[in-house]
Amino acid sequence: xxxxxxxxxxxxxxxxxxxxxxxxxxxxxxxxxxxxxxxxxxxxxxxxxxxxxxxxxxxxxxxxxxxxxxxxxxxxxxxxxxxxxxxxxxxxxxxxxxxxxxxxxxxxxxxxxx
Amino acid sequence: xxxxxxxxxxxxxxxxxxxxxxxxxxxxxxxxxxxxxxxxxxxxxxxxxxxxxxxxxxxxxxxxxxxxxxxxxxxxxxxxxxxxxxxxxxxxxxxxxxxxxxxxxxxxxxxxxx
Numbered sequence: 036x037x038x039x040x041x042x043x044x045x046x047x048x049x050x051x052x053x054x055x056x057x058x059x060x061x062x063x064x065x066x067x068x069x070x071x072x073x074x075x076x077x078x079x080x081x082x083x084x085x086x087x088x089x090x091x092x093x094x095x096x097x098x099x100x101x102x103x104x105x106x107x108x109x110x111x112x113x114x115x116x117x118x119x120x121x122x123x124x125x126x127x128x129x130x131x132x133x134x135x136x137x138x139x140x141x142x143x144x145x146x147x148x149x
Numbered sequence: 150x151x152x153x154x155x156x157x158x159x160x161x162x163x164x165x166x167x168x169x170x171x172x173x174x175x176x177x178x179x180x181x182x183x184x185x186x187x188x189x190x191x192x193x194x195x196x197x198x199x200x201x202x203x204x205x206x207x208x209x210x211x212x213x214x215x216x217x218x219x220x221x222x223x224x225x226x227x228x229x230x231x232x233x234x235x236x237x238x239x240x241x242x243x244x245x246x247x248x249x250x251x252x253x254x255x256x257x258x259x260x261x262x263x
Contacts, residue, residue: 039192068251077256078193078238085246126192132246135181135200140192 037061041127041141048117048148056112056144060129068138069102069112070126078126084110085132117148153241155254162261168226170257172239175220179241179252184213184224187236187256196237197224229261 040059048054060067069081080094084104095101099117104110114121124145128138154173162168172182183198199206199213199222206213212225226233239254 066246066250075258078253080253088246091247128192130251132250134244135242137181137183137195137198137240137242138251140185140194142192 039127039129039139039141041125041144043144044142045145046147048146050119050148051116053113053115054117054146056114056125056146058110058112058127058129058141060108060110060127061139063107064129064131064139065107066130066132066138067104067110068128068130069110070128071096071123072126072143073123081112081125114146117146119148122146122148153239153252153254155239155257157257158255159258160260162226162229162259164229164231164261164263166229166261168224168229168233168259168261170224170237170239170259171221172223172241172254173219173221174241174252176241176243176252177220178243178245180244181242182213182215182222183240183242184211185238185240185253187238189235193236193238226259229259231261231263234259234261 042057065086067084070078082102083091099115102112124143126143128140130136130138184196185193186196187193197211210227215222237257243250
């Protein structure tokens, strides 16, 4: 596709349910990032995938959060047993790694835990 | 060493005025500095970027000034317009493929008053 695509765009879930968020990066972009952005706040790094290397999971806030990426394509972010504090916009970005390249963001998934 | 410090957190400017946002970094391995603009409900989008071998880059009303020795860079928005009201993030990029390849500042919320 022409840009980074995220789905769903909005998700309302009940506390305690699991949710899965999807990111389709730009074709050929080896690096993929997930960020969390709470209302009016900055970008909180969650996880980074680069090619076939082990992902950098250092930003995941708890073991309820996990993410996978199939090769250099789709990534899914899973939040288990959602809590109200998980409510935020989850942004995915991709870029060509290893050079002076910028990241391209998707529109984000707005997650609301009720 | 991975931090990019951004200031101010928020900024109010009158229409026609100059908006200035500052960023500073420590890691000398950073060698590319993009700025992102984010409107409410949207993902951040690349606005302008600079390499450290130049001291200034201008695109329309937007200018990046770069001071390599001080490890500082800034975004200037000339003739600020209400449509510029958004959150601005600076970022720094290295050539390596680790997570530290991309680091964001904490963001500046700009409000341009008519």
